[in-house]
Amino acid sequence: MLTGIVIDALDVARMGRFWQDATRGRTGGLRLRFTPTARPKPARKNRLHLDLAGGPDWEAEVARLLTLGATRADIGQGDVPWDVLADPEGNEFCVLRPGHPGVLAGSGLVAVCLDVAEEDRDAQTAFWRAESDWHAVEHEAWGVRLRREPADPVALVMGPPAAPKAGRNRLRPEVTRRDGEPGEFLDAGGNEFHVAPPTG
Known part of the structure; x- marks a missing residue:
């Protein structure tokens, strides 16, 4: 079952505070876990990023996030109906406008977006349906959304374009399994993900 996102961080405490405030604590039950690293984020775009809802007053929400320490980011998106920002360590995320x-x-985390090449879409959809235990599937022309339930606020979004894989991903999904070995593994597209044992 998909239970969280692991994020490498130079400053674990600062990143934890930023994302707690950025999401307003609304993560749809997913845990954002920060692990220390000495590696700054590479210049290339991350293969996994988070989307936040901007709500009806999205301009004010973008301003709030900038005040928290986000910066505007240009990943070649051009003129799009959402805002691309980066967290204090340069990890890209999107703020989606009403009607997206x-x-x-209306607020908080609404999508975990994983780059998937078009030719890998079926394999990745099957893989993540099994690993995440999210079975509500929404097919779009550009890709696929998975949700735990149809009305769940957070979706796992998979679609192109896929950033080149060069080194270990800075953001990685975390799944919890009742059986199987905990550790770090690769999905069907070569992306790292963590397996955690159940708690309690």
Whole structure:
């Protein structure tokens, strides 16, 4: 079952505070876990990023996030109906405006977006349906959304374009399994993900 996102951080405490405030603590039950690293983020775009809902006053929400320490980011997106920002360590994320397809909440985390090449879409969809235990599937022309349930506010979004894989991903999904070996593994597209044992 998909239970969280692991994020490498130069400053674990600062990143934890930023994302707690950025999401307003609304993560749809996913845990954001920060692990220390000495590696700054490479210049290339991350293969996994988070989307936040901007809500009806999205301009004010973007301003709030900038005040928290986010910066505007240019990943070649051009003129798009959402805002691309980066967290204090340069990890890209999007702020989605009202009316954006698939947004089921007015604030907080609404999507975990994984780059998937078009030719890998079927294999990745099958892989992540099994690993995440999220079975509500929404097919779009550009890709696929998975949700725990149809009304769940957070989706796992998979679609192109896929950033080149060069080194270990800075953001990685975390799944919890009742059986199987904990550790770090690769998905069907060569992306790292963590397996954690169940708690309690």
